[in-house]
Every structure is written in structure tokens, then in C-alpha cells.
Amino acid sequence: YEDVLNHPQSSAWLKSMQEEIDQLNTLQTFKIVDLPPGRKPIACKWVYRNKTDATGTIARRKSRLVIKGFTEIPGIDYDENQISSPVVRMETNRLLIALAARYNLEMKMVDVKGAYLNGILKEEIYMEQPEGFSDGTNRVWKLCKTLYGLKQSGRVWNDTLDAQFKHMGYTRLLSDRCVYIKHSDDNIIIISVHVDDMTIYASNNTLASQAESDLETAFQITRLGNATQLLGMEIHRDREHGTITLTQTQYIKKILNAAGMKDCNPSKTPMDINVKLTKLSDNESHP
Numbered sequence: 001y002e003d004v005l006n007h008p009q010s011s012a013w014l015k016s017m018q019e020e021i022d023q024l025n026t027l028q029t030f031k032i033v034d035l036p037p038g039r040k041p042i043a044c045k046w047v048y049r050n051k052t053d054a055t056g057t058i059a060r061r062k063s064r065l066v067i068k069g070f071t072e073i074p075g076i077d078y079d080e081n082q083i084s085s086p087v088v089r090m091e092t093n094r095l096l097i098a099l100a101a102r103y104n105l106e107m108k109m110v111d112v113k114g115a116y117l118n119g120i121l122k123e124e125i126y127m128e129q130p131e132g133f134s135d136g137t138n139r140v141w142k143l144c145k146t147l148y149g150l151k152q153s154g155r156v157w158n159d160t161l162d163a164q165f166k167h168m169g170y171t172r173l174l175s176d177r178c179v180y181i182k183h184s185d186d187n188i189i190i191i192s193v194h195v196d197d198m199t200i201y202a203s204n205n206t207l208a209s210q211a212e213s214d215l216e217t218a219f220q221i222t223r224l225g226n227a228t229q230l231l232g233m234e235i236h237r238d239r240e241h242g243t244i245t246l247t248q249t250q251y252i253k254k255i256l257n258a259a260g261m262k263d264c265n266p267s268k269t270p271m272d273i274n275v276k277l278t279k280l281s282d283n284e285s286h287p
Contacts, residue, residue, distance in 0.1 A: 016048075068149060077151075089176055165180045176192075189211050
């Protein structure tokens, strides 16, 4: 938080923090109360991230308030049997992208704003007031909704989302619990979920828009338009030739930069150029 105050883009970061607090208030995530006797509030912290587009350019600043869930007490703050949560499998993503190319399906991206904040918290959990947004008293936040950082947040969000999809008439895929399908006649909608990011595959734009509207009735979402990136991969689509290509250019650049090789010279064959390879004769064999 102190670093943000002294950052050249401090105004943008402070604005994003205010947006986070406003969202927490809108979703009625907490109540400010006096701490009950015998209870100890859990600390929290601000986490900051630059959100980039498919070209690696910073699109916006994102501030997120995170509770230090690692200090939760098992059996009191959470149930150890209720904390696991699935995410869509990578091979499922590849299969769905292949189906989109084969059957010319629309591919749209949707982001759920503050996904974890939609889950109703069953346990009684108290949290310290966040830096920069304290009312100056010793009061604390009593959480009404799950917050990022809580051990049970992922599971509660997944259960909430599953119930909503079933309410909208979708069927959960047996082989992957993060994929939902709805079809009628020759039309189909498939939605894959990775925490708060969703990819919508639909027979046409009308169905894709309808899926977005259905989700919008239950959650605050951002319609990101046609899919251009997915889980760190860039998506390049050629509808004329019916192909979809996946690349990881930005990830590769990030790794090269971290290794101090940002300006290195590329090589088509990454091996010692002094090694001379010779073809074995018909009578020779590998050792």
C-alpha cells in the first residue's frame, strides 16, 4: 500500500482500490461491527496487478483486497472437507477450441467481476479493516460473503455457479465439472469455466449473446467480445480456412526478460552450430 502511494501511477491505483471497495459494498460483502469477546480478527492485504491485453499492453490496473486465509483455524473458520474446487482441464480447452474450428462455433469471453464475492459465507469470520479504508476505530469487518484468500471461497463460488447454471437449464459435463452444455435441435451452447473467466462456444452470435445476458442476470460480468486470449495463450482464428492457432508469445517474452535474454538473437535450431551430423550407412547402427 505504501508503495502504491509513492508510485508514478498512484492515482490510477487508488481509483482501482476505491472501485474494489465500492464493489464490496454493492455486493454487501461485509458489515462493520465490534469484535466479539474471545475472537481475533484475520488480517488482510492489498494485491495489485497490471491487466494486459493480447499484445502485452497494460489495459487497466487491478487492485484486490485479500484476506490472509492461511491463518484460518480448521474446524472453526472452515471445514477441511469443503475447500477443494475444480478448474477446467487444459485438454478440455484444446478439445473445445478444436470443436469451434471444426463446426465454426462463435467464441466469446466473459469475466465475472469479483467472482468469489458472490458466495454466501456460512462461517462467522472477522477481518481487520483494510489499509487506507479504515474508519479510525477498532471495529472490524464481519464477512457476509466469501472473500479472496479464504480457504473455502473457491468451493463456495463453484457451488454457487453450478446452481446458477442448472437454474438456467445447462447440464454439467460428466468428464469435466467446469463445462456446461445447453442444446436444442441443431443449436448448442458450451461454457467452460476457469474460476472467474468463462469461454462461451455457441452455434451463432444470437445464442452467445443470450448466454451472456443470462449470466448478467445473476452476476456482474464484463463482456470481452471474441476470444483473443485464454489462460496466457493468444488465439489466432482464420475463419475462412477454418483454423485456430494458439501461441504463447507474451509468455515467452516474459520468460526471456526474467532470464535477462530479452535482446538475444533467435535461432531456428537451438543447438551447437559446430556439431556436424553425418548420416549412418546401411551397415551402421546407433550405439
